[in-house]
Amino acid sequence: xxxASILIQLLNGLAAAASLFLVSAGLSxxxxxxxxxxxxxxxLYMLGLYGAYTLIQALGRTPLGFWSAVVLAALLVGIAGVxxxxxxxxxxxxxxxxxxxxxxxAVVLVIKDIALFTWGAEDLVGPRAPGLSMAVEILGKxxxxxxxxxIAIGPVVLGVLWLLLTRTRWGALVRAATQDREMVGALGxxxxxxxxxxxxxxxxxxxxxxxxxxxxxxxxLDLDLAVIADAFVITVVGGLGSIGGAFLAAIIIGVxxxxxxxxxxxxxxxxxxxFSKLTLVVEFLIMALVLVARPxxxxxxxxxxxxxxxxxxxxxxxxxxxxxxxxxxxxLGVPLLADRYITIMLTDIVxxxxxxxxxxxxxxxxxxxxxxxxxxxxxxxxxxxxxxKRAGLPMEAALLxxxxxxxxxAVVYGWFCVRLSGVYLAMLTLAFAxxxxxxxxxxxxLTGGSNGVFGIWPSAWLADKTTYYYLALxxxxxxxxxxxxxLFSPFGAVLxxxxxxxxxxxxxxxxxxxxxxxxxxxxxxLAGLAGxxxxxxxxxxxxxxxxxxxxxxxxxxxLLGGVxxxxxxxxxxxVYTWVRDAVARHTEFWRAVMGGIILLIVLLxxxxxxxxxxxxxxxxxxxxx
Amino acid sequence: MNAVLQVEGLHKAFGGVQAVADVSFAVAAGExxxxxxxxxxxxxxxxxxxxxxxAPDAGIVRxxxxxxxxxxxxxxxxxxxxxxFQITATFVSLSVRENVQMAxxxxxxxxxxxxxxxxxxxxxxxxxxxxxxxxLDQAERPCGVLAYGDLKRVExxxxxxxxxxxxxxxxxxxxxxxxxxxxxxxxxxxxxxxxNIAVLFTEHDMDVVFSQADRIIVLDRGELIAxxxxxxxxxxxxxxxxxxxxTH
Numbered sequence: 001x002x003x004a005s006i007l008i009q010l011l012n013g014l015a016a017a018a019s020l021f022l023v024s025a026g027l028s029x030x031x032x033x034x035x036x037x038x039x040x041x042x043x044l045y046m047l048g049l050y051g052a053y054t055l056i057q058a059l060g061r062t063p064l065g066f067w068s069a070v071v072l073a074a075l076l077v078g079i080a081g082v083x084x085x086x087x088x089x090x091x092x093x094x095x096x097x098x099x100x101x102x103x104x105x106a107v108v109l110v111i112k113d114i115a116l117f118t119w120g121a122e123d124l125v126g127p128r129a130p131g132l133s134m135a136v137e138i139l140g141k142x143x144x145x146x147x148x149x150x151i152a153i154g155p156v157v158l159g160v161l162w163l164l165l166t167r168t169r170w171g172a173l174v175r176a177a178t179q180d181r182e183m184v185g186a187l188g189x190x191x192x193x194x195x196x197x198x199x200x201x202x203x204x205x206x207x208x209x210x211x212x213x214x215x216x217x218x219x220x221l222d223l224d225l226a227v228i229a230d231a232f233v234i235t236v237v238g239g240l241g242s243i244g245g246a247f248l249a250a251i252i253i254g255v256x257x258x259x260x261x262x263x264x265x266x267x268x269x270x271x272x273x274x275f276s277k278l279t280l281v282v283e284f285l286i287m288a289l290v291l292v293a294r295p296x297x298x299x300x301x302x303x304x305x306x307x308x309x310x311x312x313x314x315x316x317x318x319x320x321x322x323x324x325x326x327x328x329x330x331x332l333g334v335p336l337l338a339d340r341y342i343t344i345m346l347t348d349i350v351x352x353x354x355x356x357x358x359x360x361x362x363x364x365x366x367x368x369x370x371x372x373x374x375x376x377x378x379x380x381x382x383x384x385x386x387x388x389k390r391a392g393l394p395m396e397a398a399l400l401x402x403x404x405x406x407x408x409x410a411v412v413y414g415w416f417c418v419r420l421s422g423v424y425l426a427m428l429t430l431a432f433a434x435x436x437x438x439x440x441x442x443x444x445x446l447t448g449g450s451n452g453v454f455g456i457w458p459s460a461w462l463a464d465k466t467t468y469y470y471l472a473l474x475x476x477x478x479x480x481x482x483x484x485x486x487l488f489s490p491f492g493a494v495l496x497x498x499x500x501x502x503x504x505x506x507x508x509x510x511x512x513x514x515x516x517x518x519x520x521x522x523x524x525x526l527a528g529l530a531g532x533x534x535x536x537x538x539x540x541x542x543x544x545x546x547x548x549x550x551x552x553x554x555x556x557x558x559l560l561g562g563v564x565x566x567x568x569x570x571x572x573x574x575v576y577t578w579v580r581d582a583v584a585r586h587t588e589f590w591r592a593v594m595g596g597i598i599l600l601i602v603l604l605x606x607x608x609x610x611x612x613x614x615x616x617x618x619x620x621x622x623x624x625x
Numbered sequence: 626m627n628a629v630l631q632v633e634g635l636h637k638a639f640g641g642v643q644a645v646a647d648v649s650f651a652v653a654a655g656e657x658x659x660x661x662x663x664x665x666x667x668x669x670x671x672x673x674x675x676x677x678x679x680a681p682d683a684g685i686v687r688x689x690x691x692x693x694x695x696x697x698x699x700x701x702x703x704x705x706x707x708x709x710f711q712i713t714a715t716f717v718s719l720s721v722r723e724n725v726q727m728a729x730x731x732x733x734x735x736x737x738x739x740x741x742x743x744x745x746x747x748x749x750x751x752x753x754x755x756x757x758x759x760x761l762d763q764a765e766r767p768c769g770v771l772a773y774g775d776l777k778r779v780e781x782x783x784x785x786x787x788x789x790x791x792x793x794x795x796x797x798x799x800x801x802x803x804x805x806x807x808x809x810x811x812x813x814x815x816x817x818x819x820x821n822i823a824v825l826f827t828e829h830d831m832d833v834v835f836s837q838a839d840r841i842i843v844l845d846r847g848e849l850i851a852x853x854x855x856x857x858x859x860x861x862x863x864x865x866x867x868x869x870x871x872t873h
Contacts, residue, residue, distance in 0.1 A: 313718040315767045490736045493743035497716040497727055504714035507676070508728040508783060509702040510736065 004139035009262035010255060011138070015147035015216075017254030018154040019209040023227060024234035024246040025161060026205030032178035032241035033198045036089060036100050037423060039552070040107035042228030044203050047111065048077045048210025049219040050119050053126050056214070063131040074208035081203020085196050091603055093195075098369065102559035103602045105552055108224055109595030115221055117589060126214035133215075146215055153212065157205070158247050164201075165243070174198060178241050225548045229434060232371075233287045236427040239300020248298055253283045280438035284431040288416060291428050295420055316365060316496065318488055319566050331473055335466040343465050347472045347537050349577045354476035354530035356557040356569035358523040361483050364563045365492065366519050367499025368417070369426045372433025373527060373554045375413065378546025379436060380406035380528025381535040385453040386446065388536075395459045399475075399532050406528020407521050409436070414520030418513045421502075430548070437546040452542035456535050472533045479526045484566055486522065495519055560598065562611035571610050628687075629654050629790050629823035630675070635684035637670055644670040646847040648684070652823040654790065657814050659834045660827045662844035663867060668827040669711065671844065672795045675825070676708050677701045689790065707784030711796040713776040717769035721760055721779055724768055725751040728786035754782040758812065774801040777809060785816065792817065794826040798833055806830055810837040835859065843867065 027041045055069035088103050132149060135142035165171035173194055177184045185191050210223075234253060238245025260282050263275040278285075296302055331350075335343045359373040383405035387398035413432040420428055440447045447453065462468050486492045498505045498512040505512045535541045544550060553576070561572025579597065583590040605612025628651035637645040645667040652658045662668055673679040675686055677698040686694050688704055702708070716724050722744070729747035730736050755761040758778040763771065768779060777797060784792055797813070798806035810826075810833050817824045828834045834841060835855045842852040843864050851861045858864055 314769070315718050315720065486739050488743060489741055490730050490738045490743045493719065493723065493727065493730075494736050496718055500716040500718055501714045503710065504716065504783075506698045507702060507708045507710075507714070509699045509731045509787070510727075511699060515736075 004141050005262065007139060008141045008143060009258045011143055011147060011151065012262070013255030013258030014154070014251060015150040015254075016258060017250040018150040019213050020230055020234055020254055021154050021247050021250035022157060022205045022209030022212070023231045024238070024250060025157070025243050026202035026209070027228075027231045028235045028238070028241055028243060028246050029174070029198055029205070030202040031235070031423075033174055033181065034089070034093070034195050035097065035181070036104065037097075037426075038202075039101065039104040039228055040084060040111060040224075041202070041206055041231060042226070043108050043111035043224040044077050044081055044206035045210040045227045045231075046115060046219070046221070046223040047080060048073050048207035049126075049214055049217075049223065050115055050124070050210075051076055051207065052211035052214040053124050053219050054119075056127060061127050061130050063129075066127075066130050070208070070211040070214075073211040074204050077207025077210070078200045078204035081199045081206070082196055084203075085199035088599060088603070089199075090192060090195070095602075096563075098363075098559055098563055099602060102556060102598060105556050105559075106595040106598035106602065108552075109591040109598070112221060112224060113589045113592035113595070117592075119219065121221065123218040123220040125218045128215045150212060154247065154250070157208075158243065161243050170197065225552070229430065229548055230283065232427050232430060233283045235297075236424060237287050237290045237297055239297030240423060242297070242299045242301075245297055245299030253286060256282050256286060277442045280442065281435050284435045284438075287431045288428065288435075291420060291424060291431075292416055295424060297424075313364075313496075313500065314564055316487065316566065319484065328477070332470075335469055340465055343469050344537075345578065345581055347465070347469045348534070349574045350469075350472045350476045351530045351534040351537065352553075352557060352573040352577050353570045354479045354533075355527055355554055356561070356573040357480045357483055358527040358530065359554045360558045360563060360566075360569040361487065362519060362523045363558065365487055365499065366495040366516065368421070368516060368520075369429075370417075370551075371426045371430035371555070372548075372551050373429070373523075374546050374548070374550035375429070375433035375436045376406045376410055376524040376527035377531040377534070377550060377554070378433075378440070378541075378543075379409050380531030381541045381545045382440060382447060382453070382531075383528065384532035384535045385456045385541050388456055389453055390446070395457075395462070395536065399536060402532035402535075403525040403529040406531065407525030410521045410524025411517075414517050414524065417520060418516040430551070433546060433548070433551055437543055437548075440546055441543045447543075450543060452540055454540045456541065457539050458536045462536075468537055472537060475529060475533050479529050480570070483523070483526060487566070491515065491518070556598065560601065561609050565610045565614065568610040575609065627653055629689055630825065631685075631687040631690075632675070633685045633687075635671065635674060635686070636682045637667075637674060637679065638682055643847050645674070645681075645844075648844070648847075648849050650842050650849065650852065652791065652825050654823050655818050655821045657817060657824045657826070657837055657839045659838035659841045660825060660844060661829075661831075661834055661841060665846075666844040667847040668844055669795060672793060672825075672827060676706055676793055702787065705787065705790040707787065707789035707792045709777065709780040709784050709792075709794045709797055711799060713773065713780055715768040715776055715779055715783070718767060720765055720767055721755065721771070722748070722751050722764040724779055725754050725782050725786055728783045732787040751782075751786075754785055755779075757785070757816065758782045774805045774809070777801060781809070781813065785820075788820075789822060792822055792824045792826075794824065796828065797826055798828065798830055803830075803832075806833050807836065813837075 023041065023045050027038065030036065030038050030041070051073035052069050055072055056066055059065035059069050084107055088107065089100065092100055092103060129146045132146045134145050136145050136148060165175060173184065173189055177194060234246055234249040237253065238247070238249035257279050260275045260279045265274045265276065290298060334346060355377050359370060363369045380402045384398045384402035387393045387401055388395055393401070417425055417428050441450060443449070457463065458468055462471055494505070494510060494515045498510070498515065502512055531545060557572035557576045558569045559572070560576055561568030561570065580590055580594060583593045587593065601609065630652040632651065633649045635645055635648040648671060660668055660671065670679065674681045677693070677696050677700065681694060684694070685692055688706065691704070693701055693704065716727060719727065726744055726747050729750055735746065752761055752764060755764055758781050760775060760778050760782060763775065768776060771779065794813070798809055801809065813824060814837050816822065838855060840853065841855055841858040843850050843858060845867045850863045850867065851858055
């Protein structure tokens with residue numbers, strides 16, 4: 001590479017870093033003060049892009065029209081953020097953290113459908129910035145003037161934020177709340193107003209980040225989850241709550257991505273290395289490296305003081321054998337009464353139930369929240385498909401070997417993950433899932449790329465849908481039974497104990513990390529089994545089985561059912577799969593309906609469906625007594 | 626003296642602050658040694674270096690003659706050191722009995738089993754320990770709902786589960802009512818003497834210290850300024866200066 005092309009890639013990277021920084025700074029600010037991991041932050045960015053597109057059309061393609069549209073879009077997104085805070089999140093600040101997470105997922109679903117309804121499913125390509133559409137020549141290469149402007153905007157916003165945080169009373173409150181929010185409350189500060197204002201500023205930053213991208217990337221409906229993943233990575237690499245860290249991380253990642261595209265395919269010692277294919281992975285590789293070397297990010301400090309704000313986890317009660325037996329008999333009987341359609345849907349539900357139960361095992365009793373559990377489901381599905389199609393193994397062998405492959409990945413991923421805790425751990429699981437996804441997505445020759453693998457059908461004796469349903473029920477039922485049994489074994493008790501008090505576990509001679517690692521492998525293998533059974537029931541697999549969407553589906557199922565009960569995830573998987581299917585048959589806007597239902601549940605039953613019903617039942621019993 | 630714990634020349638600095646400087650002392654089997662000092666004197670820092678939670682900058686910590694500096698807390702525990710914390714650390718979602726059983730299972734190396742039912746083994750042993758600390762009647766309750774003083778008792782039972790030769794108790798009676806404090810420490814002293822366990826504890830309540838400790842050592846600004854029997858320490862002018870703020 002010549003010096004000129006290095007410089008160009010550097011400038012490209014810095015231009016891309018500007019928007020990344022704005023979004024991440026907003027996310028970081030909101031997390032720091034409210035402790036909410038706001039999955040809807042990417043949706044706000046998406047709204048910024050769409051909003052700018054429409055406003056530019058309304059205000060005209062003049063410099064004044066363009067820039068008023070950008071600012072107006074950002075402010076409108078800020079108001080949307082305030083609405084989310086006031087209408088939803090403010091009501092559940094006292095609910096467990098995971099439940100707040102579920103609420104933000106619901107907001108993601110609702111906003112996606114609002115965007116679909118308003119702007120349609122087609123990508124919308126915005127205009128170039130009026131007055132800045134020319135290119136500037138630097139060292140013989142042409143670089144868009146707009147990119148140079150973006151490069152300048154990053155440091156300007158950083159400076160403004162820094163002034164806001166260090167020179168104003170509001171900034172002092174934000175910094176104080178980031179350090180110790182109860183203390184700030186105890187000192188008589190109106191927390192509701194502080195939170196709302198932080199949400200406004202954070203959302204404006206997300207909206208501005210999106211609006212500024214309109215000349216560079218088309219507005220589309222997949223941006224929400226893609227951007228939230230980027231923003232998570234940057235906040236975590238920079239250090240949660242550190243604006244300067246977010247700036248540094250955005251630059252590192254923006255530049256690294258630009259260089260990967262710029263270098264293209266290189267031949268080293270006879271090996272062809274495609275750097276452009278690394279583009280999708282590079283940020284996650286950087287994040288994994290940073291987290292292993294500096295568990296709190298580049299400029300982050302150990303997690304801020306947080307007192308126990310929610311009640312401790314309640315004791316776990318074992319499901320009754322009698323009730324389980326009734327359910328097994330019912331499930332065995334369904335195909336005799338129901339039609340083919342219901343049998344197929346039940347097969348899906350059974351697979352997702354094992355997926356959700358395995359996720360619940362690791363995030364509930366073991367206390368390690370995973371944002372990337374689809375990795376194991378998807379890798380299990382792909383392992384099954386590839387062993388069957390490419391390695392030519394019999395279907396039965398592929399079905400049973402696939403979980404071992406998923407487990408083998410969990411050995412590697414888990415080793416890194418158990419070294420972290422809390423939000424950092426969750427982000428690292430997301431990073432590994434995204435790395436897996438992008439490898440599968442791009443390795444055309446092996447995985448079929450974005451098309452996936454076709455023709456993965458079960459052997460003749462299992463081809464009948466009813467027979468396959470029984471196989472799925474047997475495999476996934478056994479998986480669920482194993483996980484539930486293990487939870488009450490000494491091994492499972494150690495996991496629960498380690499969640500309650502890692503300090504005490506260590507003080508009575510327990511090597512907690514070893515147990516947590518083993519738990520990762522166990523749930524990885526069983527999620528892989530769910531994926532493997534799912535693959536053969538569908539006949540084909542696509543990269544969406546490893547996507548963030550699949551991971552968040554799993555989280556929704558667990559949280560919907562309730563993380564504090566064992567049966568919750570099963571109920572959550574069944575309700576979510578069934579409602580999604582039922583609603584999707586009537587309207588294209590099933591996400592909004594689903595999101596609305598989830599929000600209702602969140603606001604009415606903060607302990608999830610099963611937890612909420614249990615509480616209602618107990619109240620009814622008390623009243624009778 | 627037949628020392629169970631022997632500490633020589635312990636040092637620890639945080640940045641420029643010398644938290645613990647050249648501290649040396651020993652605890653004998655069956656002895657109750659109190660480590661006292663004003664807030665910020667370095668008591669907790671000192672404590673955390675004894676069981677491996679903090680690495681000292683310099684110094685030797687010998688347990689029954691063996692240097693244990695650099696070992697992790699879990700390894701120190703396996704050598705026979707029980708520990709209670711200033712802010713109780715128990716497994717809140719497990720029952721009182723299960724908390725003690727966890728320590729017993731760990732001691733026996735039987736936690737790796739995947740399919741046995743946890744809680745089936747060591748029930749009688751756990752109940753015996755709970756009876757000793759007066760918590761048997763609450764064995765079925767989850768630790769998350771216990772009163773603070775009761776949690777301290779559960780911690781004591783857990784600390785006794787590996788038949789320790791040394792008990793480290795950081796502020797064992799913090800947050801308890803005055804009468805409970807004396808009761809807990811009398812209980813501890815009784816158990817220590819009966820089982821020949823060495824006990825090192827820090828404490829703010831001087832009634833407890835002077836009534837229960839066999840010997841007292843006094844830490845001020847990271848340095849040991851006095852040591853001896855309760856009567857000797859009570860009469861020591863340096864100690865009076867530190868606690869009463871006078872130099873007479």
